[in-house]
Amino acid sequence: MKKLALLGLAAATAVSLMAADGAALYKKCAGCHGVKGEKKALGKSAPIGGWDKAKVVEALKGYKAGSRNVYGMGGLMKGQVASYSDEDIDAVAEYISKLK
Structure with missing residues (x-):
């Protein structure tokens, strides 16, 4: 039982x-x-610090999909976020939303 608990703790970590x-x-x-x-x-572009997290997620997913091209920056931004997973997008959106 202890081994199973330790294994679970290691996996969570x-x-x-x-x-x-x-x-x-x-x-x-x-x-x-x-x-x-x-x-x-x-x-x-407009400054992005403090944007609502959902707005950042929507923007980044749009750039990644190639469906967003605000200020003519679609191609550049698509390249910037191409390697981001959904988890990465969520994490960076959370971070941006807290910038002041």
């Missing part, structure tokens, strides 16, 4: 360690959007 890190994922965004999401990316 491994999953939490592999969870997407929104702050780490955002680092590649900061060059254009600013450390706190305060910049207009390439002088075009």
